[in-house]
Ligand code: TTP
């Protein structure tokens with residue numbers, strides 16, 4: 051991963067109207083990685099955790115071990131009493147971190163607005179990418195399909211209008227589940243669930259609610275706000291909101307910022323510089339558009355070049371200040387390409403451009419902009435609007451100077 055940084059977005063800006071939140075949670079994560087690395091363990095109860103001879107606890111119980119009542123955080127000796135035939139394995143943190151990085155790499159293809167919750171779990175806000183990638187439900191399905199196809203592990207995925215519901219949804223059909231909650235089905239799904247499913251309901255609050263004869267989310271939802279506040283104080287108000295399926299917390303990307311890139315493998319290796327410039331300009335347009343859609347600016351522009359023998363080069367340039375203006379990204383990307391071309395004329399198998407070291411700057415337009423930048427910003431805005439209405443393919447800036455007018459749509 052790159053050393054990159056990210057300014058956390060101010061909460062008020064993230065309070066987008068139409069949130070489409072996806073929650074991804076890997077199934078029996080540590081145990082699943084062990085099964086992946088040692089297929090002979092599949093189908094057997096596994097306990098990953100501390101040494102039973104010491105006083106270690108269970109980090110992960112495989113689903114086979116859960117059938118015997120074994121759970122995370124249970125002392126290993128207790129778990130082994132419940133399931134004496136379980137295979138006990140030590141925690142291999144480094145390996146889990148490596149697999150986790152690969153999961154996050156898959157998620158980053160869909161959006162840079164990702165909030166990691168733990169090693170195997172994250173929220174994604176995909177509202178900003180629906181125009182590019184299609185409806186959020188399709189994105190959720192693609193994530194759920196890509197992870198097993200590429201990593202051999204399953205994930206459970208929830209899609210909903212907010213974080214609370216998305217997390218609840220990903221848990222409803224675990225393992226290997228996909229649940230979509232909408233305003234329409236939310237009460238039908240939530241009402242029968244036990245109050246323990248609400249964030250903030252620990253054993254003590256659960257006990258108190260049960261004393262009020264409130265056992266399900268539906269019963270809680272129908273309780274008066276006054277009664278609840280009296281019994282539970284502020285927590286009561288919070289729980290009532292959750293029971294109604296309301297939650298305003300934004301997805302807050304962490305400081306390990308992501309990058310936005312576009313690359314293309316050619317059917318036949320490409321040597322023609324004008325042709326390469328034309329491809330690169332098109333990629334730059336898309337990268338610029340994605341940056342602006344997410345309210346991001348990039349500090350570093352990186353080019354990726356791969357030869358027919360798979361030798362891969364990267365060339366990067368850091369800008370004096372972060373930008374989301376296509377023309378400025380193009381200036382750097384083109385300069386990098388030309389600098390490479392002066393030294394090498396080997397045909398390329400792949401070409402790509404990435405905007406990295408992203409910063410969040412939505413709504414912070416400078417008070418004064420140079421006339422040229424302002425002009426470029428207006429041009430970007432106009433083209434973005436057309437792309438939003440008619441698709442990315444509808445917009446193409448003129449060919450770069452010196453390049454031939456493109457033939458067809460390749
Ligand atoms: P979880 O996602 O809570 O659990 P899980 O992935 O094992 O199972 P599920 O299919 O229900 O999602 O936690 C992810 C990993 O974090 C888990 O594999 C091990 C680790 N972990 C601990 O080390 N200690 C704990 O108490 C818990 C809950 C998890």
Ligand code: MG
Nearest residue numbers: 075076077170
């Ligand atoms: Mg998990």
